[in-house]
Ligand SMILES: *[C@@H]1O[C@H](CO)[C@@H](O)[C@H](O)[C@H]1NC(C)=O
Ligand SMILES: *[C@@H]1O[C@H](CO)[C@@H](O)[C@H](O)[C@H]1NC(C)=O
């Protein structure tokens with residue numbers, strides 16, 4: 535369940551190219567929408583810019599690999615009928631593009647769609663969609679929403695370090711230090727106490743609890 539979905543668009547996609555499948559909605563349509571809704575500027579330069587944006591930033595989004603592997607010149611010529619998971623993943627990718635442009639509200643709307651469509655059996659994917667939405671809520675400082683989405687991500691994947699760390703930050707902002715400490719401790723354990731920034735975070739929470 536946790537590995538079966540990774541890169542799932544591509545094998546099918548390449549197969550469709552090989553078989554010469556006819557044009558359909560699917561990817562081409564989603565690709566078109568992404569670039570009309572989230573990006574401005576000249577169409578011929580959009581893809582390069584969005585990929586340049588991706589490479590220039592390090593933020594806690596998951597699943598960007600698929601985005602950078604897209605071959606824009608092929609998309610639109612041929613497409614396949616997307617499975618619900620593929621469609622959800624495409625929505626998530628659009629959300630990531632919006633996120634990186636600082637359009638957090640739009641990103642959240644894409645993640646909403648991804649979460650809505652994603653089959654519950656794809657728990658790993660679903661957990662990343664929740665985690666990414668939590669990241670967008672964090673940018674908007676909507677800490678209750680961050681906490682709730684991280685909780686959903688963790689229900690689906692209890693060892694999701696990023697979600698644990700993010701929820702610890704949310705609890706800190708909500709002044710719930712005991713629960714923040716609980717999450718940051720779990721994060722430290724999962725990271726084998728090797729991450730200085732997490733250790734510093736734990737230290738900070740302990741000090742706040744002492745005050
Ligand atoms: C595309 O971008 C390049 C530089 O990034 C620029 O030189 C070129 O004029 C742009 N093309 C169009 C059609 O705007
Ligand atoms: C350490 O934790 C930070 C979050 O505070 C995270 O961004 C970073 O990737 C972690 N480093 C490692 C090596 O896991």
Ligand SMILES: *[C@@H]1O[C@H](CO)[C@@H](O)[C@H](O)[C@H]1NC(C)=O
Nearest residue numbers: 727728729730731732733734
């Ligand atoms: C963490 O801190 C220790 C001691 O302060 C240092 O030796 C080590 O290089 C740091 N590790 C990282 C990944 O920053």
